[in-house]
Amino acid sequence: MITVKEYRGHIRNWEALCGELEIDKNLSREAREEAILIKAYETWGYQMADHMYGMFAFALWDDSEKKLFCLRDQFGTKPFYYYIAEDGEILYGTMIRQILEQPGFVKELNEEMLQLYLTLTYVAGENTFFKGLKKLMPGHYLIWQDGKMEITRYWTPQFHPDESKSLEDWADEIHSTLLDIMPEVKAKDETVESFLSGGVDSSYVLAVSDAGEADSCGYDEERFDESRVAAVTADLLGVKHNVCRVTPEDFFGVVPYVMYNMEQPLGDASAIVFTLGCNAAAQHTKICYSGEGADEFFGGYNMYRNAERYGDNLKTFYVGNTMIMKEDEKKKILKNYYEGVLPIDLAKGIYEETEGLDPLTKMSDVDIQIWLEGDIYLNVDKMSTAAGLEIRMPLTDRRIFDIASRMPSRYKVNDEQNKVAFRTAAAKVLPEEIAFRKKLGFIVPIRIWMADERYNQDVRAKFHSEMAAKFFNMEEINAIFDDYIGGNSDNWRKVWTIYTFLVWYEEYFVKR
Numbered sequence: 001m002i003t004v005k006e007y008r009g010h011i012r013n014w015e016a017l018c019g020e021l022e023i024d025k026n027l028s029r030e031a032r033e034e035a036i037l038i039k040a041y042e043t044w045g046y047q048m049a050d051h052m053y054g055m056f057a058f059a060l061w062d063d064s065e066k067k068l069f070c071l072r073d074q075f076g077t078k079p080f081y082y083y084i085a086e087d088g089e090i091l092y093g094t095m096i097r098q099i100l101e102q103p104g105f106v107k108e109l110n111e112e113m114l115q116l117y118l119t120l121t122y123v124a125g126e127n128t129f130f131k132g133l134k135k136l137m138p139g140h141y142l143i144w145q146d147g148k149m150e151i152t153r154y155w156t157p158q159f160h161p162d163e164s165k166s167l168e169d170w171a172d173e174i175h176s177t178l179l180d181i182m183p184e185v186k187a188k189d190e191t192v193e194s195f196l197s198g199g200v201d202s203s204y205v206l207a208v209s210d211a212g213e214a215d216s217c218g219y220d221e222e223r224f225d226e227s228r229v230a231a232v233t234a235d236l237l238g239v240k241h242n243v244c245r246v247t248p249e250d251f252f253g254v255v256p257y258v259m260y261n262m263e264q265p266l267g268d269a270s271a272i273v274f275t276l277g278c279n280a281a282a283q284h285t286k287i288c289y290s291g292e293g294a295d296e297f298f299g300g301y302n303m304y305r306n307a308e309r310y311g312d313n314l315k316t317f318y319v320g321n322t323m324i325m326k327e328d329e330k331k332k333i334l335k336n337y338y339e340g341v342l343p344i345d346l347a348k349g350i351y352e353e354t355e356g357l358d359p360l361t362k363m364s365d366v367d368i369q370i371w372l373e374g375d376i377y378l379n380v381d382k383m384s385t386a387a388g389l390e391i392r393m394p395l396t397d398r399r400i401f402d403i404a405s406r407m408p409s410r411y412k413v414n415d416e417q418n419k420v421a422f423r424t425a426a427a428k429v430l431p432e433e434i435a436f437r438k439k440l441g442f443i444v445p446i447r448i449w450m451a452d453e454r455y456n457q458d459v460r461a462k463f464h465s466e467m468a469a470k471f472f473n474m475e476e477i478n479a480i481f482d483d484y485i486g487g488n489s490d491n492w493r494k495v496w497t498i499y500t501f502l503v504w505y506e507e508y509f510v511k512r
Helices: 014-021 029-051 096-100 112-120 167-185 200-208 227-237 248-253 255-262 270-281 294-298 302-316 327-333 343-353 359-387 398-406 420-426 457-463 474-485 489-510
Strands: 002-011 054-062 067-072 081-084 090-093 140-145 148-153 193-195 213-218 240-245 287-289 390-392
Touching (some): 029 054, 029 067, 029 140, 081 096, 112 343, 167 398, 193 200, 193 270, 200 227, 200 287, 200 420, 213 227, 213 270, 227 240, 248 270, 294 359, 294 420, 302 343, 327 474, 343 359, 359 390, 457 474, 474 489
Parallel strands (some): 193 213, 213 240, 287 390
Antiparallel strands (some): 081 090
8 A cells, every 4th residue: 555645746747647547637636646646656666757747745655565755856846855863763754844843853953064055055965954854856766665765866957959950949849838838737727826027937937827917026126126027017918916015124024934934044035035925925826836947947047158168167166056155265254164065066976967068058957956956946845835825837847848958058048148049939929028138137135235224233133143153253254244334245145145044043943
């Protein structure tokens, strides 16, 4: 007998699977997806994920073989954690807090992670900030039987450029594939809204969806406020536009809530705004579309246009989308610096997998395997879950990635533009001024707000606290803070990354 012990996610191709596996399509979603997991395991065994599209992490118990089978989807959209207790038992779950509460868990800080965090601003790789607690990585499954654990990688991003197609061919394939996917992303009886920024990804998703409302975040500071551009898109597409106006008081007030629900520190300032957006959207919907995945798949970041210039030198420094502090600076500010704990080591295996491929492909693969899992998908999952909101990401799909994996890099970026083929596809349903609008990113006015004495009192207090003194050389971190307050706004990321760690540490090791 197979039992579903743990599951979070959304299986997109449930209708086709119900037909193939002879499951009643009229079951409730919960009963239907549990039945799919059980029947898929019985039919395809450890290869079951090859037949499933969507977002999922789960644990199945095989009672006949006394075996636990745990699996995380190919991109890591849903988290999965495990811990081997002193008595040899395995603790596991899709939330860290549910593991912390189980008998046998010993809560200890894994201080080495701080060293990586100060460079990346997120928790990358299989280790976590809790000693002994590990992440099951994307595209992996875990088997626990007779007190022994075996972890296997069942899916690896692979790239095989196809030179036979034109730009229009690629755009047509992206568009037709997305149109095929969209009916799977929601059931006919579900009502969905869509997050909308000023960018092409969310605009494209909204344009091909049946969402009747769009949700944006905005600021009083006009130069940061993409909600004005989003309003134009929403009006063009004939959907109602809801705007969550974010104030500095809202932003700083919600930081402890975010770090608690994130379960590990995250120094991505946009996560705070995203949280407020989720909380606002959850007041009038239970499901929202979002546009994550396209940037990493199709060359969306401006830095990708420097890929050829970096060349083979990439493998010496590029470990993902952020690089806040270098090793010499961390040696100065940390009380305990661990030689040999280097961010670049997280990417070594990826560079081995992409040996012989072009620099853009290497950068993209690093971000797909490290940045997406550690930052973007973590943020989406944790903060939507905390709000009681379900987010579905149509562009994060193996069928979309399959196109990107075959697309030559010249159709992703050129000297003038990023995401070239993807934007060309989006232009089939959007005006060119939206489809080809310059990428701004999810910008936040934090570099202004955090320098304001009205809003930075907790930041200042944390930087002078006994808690900070456990980990940091106080003169060094306060010199960074003072330099930022004095006008060096480029230091805001360093200040924010230190601060978010301290807020998280207080939530999990001081208050609880």
